[in-house]
Structures are given as structure tokens and as C-alpha cells.
Amino acid sequence: MSDLDAAIEFASNPDPRCPCVLLLDTSASMGGAPLAALNAGLRAFQVDIQGDPLAQRRVEVALVTFGGTVQTVQDFVTAGQFDAPTLIAEGATPLGAALDQALDMVRARKATYKANGIAYYRPWIFLLTDGEPTDSWQQAAGRVRAEEAANGLAFFAVGVEGANMERLAQIAVRPPLKLVGLQFVELFVWLSRSQQRVSSTKVGDQTALPPIGWAAV
């Protein structure tokens, strides 16, 4: 280390944050093989993202499930602190209420960042469902579309076998994707890699996401 290098001290700033809400369908129809695959996917997500030193400090993960009721299983934690839960399947599919919960959490998180002078990236909400909403979803869908239009977040919808893809297309602005079989591990590794890219550096407004190998158009 040179004299110059040794003399210089750095400012200390909090890491910028990249929030991501996982919005997961745990209704009764997900029971059995799909849910086992989903739980395996969450564990793969944890392992993959915790292998990236920058992403595990910058990406913040929250997990909301909707199976019977809407539950915040995990409020925002940095990815390094994320501990994949083992989810159980039960009840109906209150997707509308779940969307509202996720949107409220994103809004509150942004306010926290602002209040603490923390820079952040555009939040993601990542929806995974195998069914059809059993509650009123239209108003929440309107919020999703308004937020997308205002560049307030990026909303991704993935349908598992049995999902009403037409309904998903009415909620998400981006075309919903259909999961091939039960490739949850591939899906969540992709999500982890995407978050690593988004949070890695300043890349302008066109971050190229990794190729999607787990979905059919």
C-alpha cells in the first residue's frame, strides 16, 4: 500500500438497497409436490444469493403468502439474513388482499429508505400462483398497474400449472410467464441472479436480466 493509499479514509455510507417482495400462493391446491418444490426453490434462492457478497448486503427480501389468509412470513431483511421458511398449503386464494399487502410494504419500505438517506433500486414484487383469486382483486390490480406506469416498481407474475393466465395478464403489465412443470429451483436461482445483476452497479435504465429457462410463453 502506498503512502497515498494509506492516508486516505473513506466516508461511511449505508449500502444501497434493492427490495424484493416474494408473493407466494400457498392455497390448498398448492399442496403436495408443488409446495415441496416451492420450498426447495426458496432454499435454492437463499443459497444462491448468499453466495454473492454485494447482493447479500444490498438485496432485501420480504415474503408474503396467501393461503386462506394473507401472512407476512418475513418482513424485509437483507438477503444475507434471509432464512428460507418451510411453507404449508391451506385455504383459498385471497390474491387481492395479498397484492394490497405487498404494495403497502413496498411503499412503507421506500419511506424508510428516504427517511434514513438510503439510496435504493426499483423494488420488485414477484407473484407466484397456481389458481385464480377467490377475493376481489380488481382494485389491487389497478394499483399494480398504476405503480408500474409511474415506474414505482417492477411487477412479475408467474403462473404454476393450473393458474388462470388470462387473469394474471389483467393484473401484471409485463406478460405473465408460465412455469414449466415444477421448476421452482430454476425459477428462484434465476430470481437470485436477476437481483444480483440489478443490485450490482449503476447500469442505466436497461438492466439485461438473465435468460429465462424455466417458463413457457
Added chain:
Amino acid sequence: MAQQDWQVIGASVAGSAHTRAGRPGEDAHAWRRSAGLLVLAVADGAGSAARAAEGATCAVTVAVDAADHALAGMAPTTVAGWQALLSQAVQAARTALEALVPPATVAPAAGALLDPALAAAATLRDFATTLLLAVVTAEWVAALQIGDGALVISDSAGALTVVTHPNHGEYLNETLFLTGDDPLAGAQFAIRQVADLRAVALLTDGLQALALTLADNTPHGPFFVPLFAHAAQAAGDAAQLTAFLDSARVAERTDDDKTLLLAVRP
């Protein structure tokens, strides 16, 4: 009393994210010193733009040339005069970027999408870059900044001031570019009369989190003071500055390209 002339050193170093992706550094800097005047520029080419390195280099070169040329007559004596000079220099850089874009092809005919030559045709976006241009005279510091970066000055007592500051949108990875629709509309102008100016630092966003407290955009003294002291006795040799920017402890904190351009009156 005759003032000693400015000592200037600058370095642009590729970030680890760029090296990893096999991309070159996309930062650039340029400066010119003439008859008591100093013109300085740094630029940060957008990582998402295919020819950002060219864009950044072109922007700093042309902006410094244009400002230097405009100053050949007489330095402005009013804020409005400085604004006009800086705006013209930045406009010249924008025009030069536009000239890099190959002539527009006619509306694609059937099959044109299959023609790789057409698909590869560059657009202005491919040259996307930020630009920070500063002019220093005995009495003025005048700067124009489009996008991220910062300009920090010091008086002879070592008091630091942030003159222009990082300017990104709501999200960290969204900033303004010289290639945008109306780049001057979102530009920061900072024009101030100075009685006692000893040192100037221009930096790109790869160094922002090391050099500034970002919550309130205040300068971090222990970052700048040793750098200014070094620039004063480096006699124009940027080797140590480059080594510092390329050091492991900088790489631990930022994986982005980084540029530092320092001018000190010893």
C-alpha cells in the same frame, strides 16, 4: 502577487464489475490549463450502452475544447454569462455525440430485421454518458453537471464545499445522460465567485460513496485532504493516484468505474 499555476492530475480506472463482464472502463476525463484558466471535465459512460466509452471520451474532449475556445476571448463576468458559456460547451459535446451516430437508415423494409448490418446500427442511446464540466478562474468556479458525479472545492484553510452533487432519480441506477431528450433541462448549474480557492476535485459516481456522506451530500474530509496534498507535490504524475483507484480497498467498496480529477494551487 502572482499566483502559482494549477497542478493537475487525473485518473480513470475500470471497475471490477466491468472487468468481470469483459467490458472496458467507461469513464473518461480531460482538462486544459491556459493563462490562469482551468477547464476540467469527467464523464461516466452508461454500463448499459454499447458504445459508452466512446461517448464519455467524446463528451469530455469536446466540452473542454469548446469551453476553452469560448474563454479565449474574455471570461464571463456574470452568472448569466457563465451559464451561457457552459451550456454552449455542453451543447457542443451533445452535437459531437450525435455526429458519432451513423446516418439514420430508412424505415426498415420487410426483411430488414434479418439484416445484421441494420440491426447493429448504433443509436444515440448507445453513447449514453454523464458529463461534469467545470471552469476555474481567479474569481469564479463555474460548473454544469448532467447526471451523477460531484465537484468539491477547498479553500486555503482546508474548508471543503460540495459545489455539484450526485443527481440520480428516485432509483440509484437511473440517472440523467447527455444523450437524453433535453439534457440541459435537468442539468445542475453551480456558479459561484470565490475569493480563496486552493483545490478542486471532480469525481464520477463510482467514488461518490467513498468521498461524500450521501445522506446530506457533505464532503468527507479524510478522503480529500490527503489527495489534495498529494496532487500539490505530484508534479503531474498520476501513477499513485491510479494505483489508489485500482487498489483492493477501493474495489471492496465499489465495483463501478471511477474517475478522480484533482487540481491544486500549491
